[in-house]
Amino acid sequence: MPELPEVETIRRTLAPAIGARITSSWTSGKGIHMKRRPPRAKLAKLVGATITGVRRHGKYLLLDTDGASSLLAHMGMTGRLRIHGARAGRAPHTHVVLGLSGRRELRFSDPRRFGLIDIVERGKEESHAALGALGPDALEGGIDGPMLFAASRKRDQMMKAFVLDQGVIAGMGNIYASEALWRAGLRPTRRARRLTRAQATALSDAIHEVIAKSLDNGGTTLQDFVAADGAVGENADYLWVYDREGQACPRCEAIIRRAVHQGRATYYCPTCQSA
Numbered sequence: 001m002p003e004l005p006e007v008e009t010i011r012r013t014l015a016p017a018i019g020a021r022i023t024s025s026w027t028s029g030k031g032i033h034m035k036r037r038p039p040r041a042k043l044a045k046l047v048g049a050t051i052t053g054v055r056r057h058g059k060y061l062l063l064d065t066d067g068a069s070s071l072l073a074h075m076g077m078t079g080r081l082r083i084h085g086a087r088a089g090r091a092p093h094t095h096v097v098l099g100l101s102g103r104r105e106l107r108f109s110d111p112r113r114f115g116l117i118d119i120v121e122r123g124k125e126e127s128h129a130a131l132g133a134l135g136p137d138a139l140e141g142g143i144d145g146p147m148l149f150a151a152s153r154k155r156d157q158m159m160k161a162f163v164l165d166q167g168v169i170a171g172m173g174n175i176y177a178s179e180a181l182w183r184a185g186l187r188p189t190r191r192a193r194r195l196t197r198a199q200a201t202a203l204s205d206a207i208h209e210v211i212a213k214s215l216d217n218g219g220t221t222l223q224d225f226v227a228a229d230g231a232v233g234e235n236a237d238y239l240w241v242y243d244r245e246g247q248a249c250p251r252c253e254a255i256i257r258r259a260v261h262q263g264r265a266t267y268y269c270p271t272c273q274s275a
Contacts, residue, residue, distance in 0.1 A: 002075040004059060004138050004171030005214035006225045006233060010081055011056045013228035014063070017083055017106055018053060022046045022065070024099035033076065033116040038096050042119040046071065046098065058134050058170030062125065070122050071098075074130065076114030078224045082107055134170040139211055143169060145201030152200065155192040160261050162192035163203075172207065175220055175242045178267045180206040182241045182251075187273050188259070188266045199275060213238060241267040 002010070025043040032038065049065035056062070061081070063071040073081055080091075086103045096108040096117045108117055116130065126132045135151075136142055151168050162168060163177040172180075181188050183206035186199060195203070214220055219233030222243070226232055236243075240250050244267060245258040254271035 001077045001173055002059065002079070002219070002225050003173030003176055004056075005176070005211055005235070006219035007056055007059050007061060007075065007171070008139065008215060009219040009227045009233065010075075011054050011061055013231070014054045014061075014081070014083070014106075017051050017063070017100060017104075017228075019050065020100040020102060020104065021050050022048065022098050023101060024097075026097040026099075028095045030095060030113070032095055032110055032113040033074070035113075038117040039119055042069070043071075043096065043098070043117075045069065046119070051100075057125075057131060057137055058166060059173070060131060060134075062120070064122060068121055069119050070125075072116065072118040072120050072125075072128065072130070073108065074116035075225075076110055076112065076116065078112040079108065079110040079115030080224070080226060082109075082226070082228050082230060133167055135165075135167045136170060138169045138171040138207055141170065143204055143207060145197065145204045148204055149195060149197050149200035152192040152195040157192050158188060158261060159186050159190045159192055159195070160188040160264075160266055163207075164264075169207070171211075174264050174266075175222075175239070176207070176210050176214070178242045179210040179240055182267075182269060182273055183209060185273055185275050187275065188261060188268050190275065241269060243267065 027038045027040045049067040051063055052066050053064045061073040084105050084107055086105050091109045093111040094107050094109040098106040120128050160177055163172050184202040214235040217235035217238055220235040221232040241256050244256045247256050249256055249269040252272040254269050257270055259266045
């Protein structure tokens with residue numbers, strides 16, 4: 001599933017769509033997120049509007065227009081949002097297409113159909129169920145040590161679950177949770193309520209570091225992620241522990257282990273993640 005660095009990379013590579021006029025809309029008619037069909041009638045009302053900007057909160061993208069509405073997109077597990085020439089063949093599993101001026105199309109494809117396309121009224125984004133439940137953004141939302149320490153009080157969940165909680169930190173996912181906990185030297189199974197102030201600061205620093213590193217490398221492509229221009233991310237070559245089971249820890253050279261917590265794979269060093 002694309003996480004914050006991947007979605008931010010998509011946002012940045014959607015820049016060529018800013019200033020384009022929406023000339024048409026099309027949907028496959030198939031259900032995607034929760035088997036719900038993209039809102040065909042609302043998408044049709046975007047025709048004639050001009051895209052004025054692209055925003056992101058957590059793993060969600062918002063394409064603003066000069067009208068009252070914004071396009072909301074979430075990639076789910078296998079979603080792709082890309083700009084193509086209008087004459088280029090459409091990929092299988094394409095579910096939403098917006099025609100753009102300049103003989104281009106903005107296309108959303110999603111083989112596994114867990115992604116989301118919707119329309120929200122600008123200024124009322126928090127009234128949407130998906131956006132209203134989100135905590136501060138991991139990149140731009142003021143995540144710091146005091147904030148994480150305060151959020152961790154009385155929480156009995158494991159640290160891995162705490163970092164993945166979108167109501168605490170919007171945008172963190174499985175890859176970067178493992179990476180940040182390793183960088184901060186924290187056990188994934190440590191209870192969040194036991195986090196000290198110093199550890200909360202170390203975790204905040206680690207979150208910012210792993211996100212910045214991934215953005216510098218264009219995101220992490222393991223299987224499906226590509227940017228809006230089709231480029232793949234190169235950060236998989238620079239991961240410290242994720243998907244490195246059986247390899248030497250970059251910090252202490254102990255063997256990296258893999259565990260499953262709440263159905264999600266966790267990669268960690270049993271020696272230097274002892275706090």
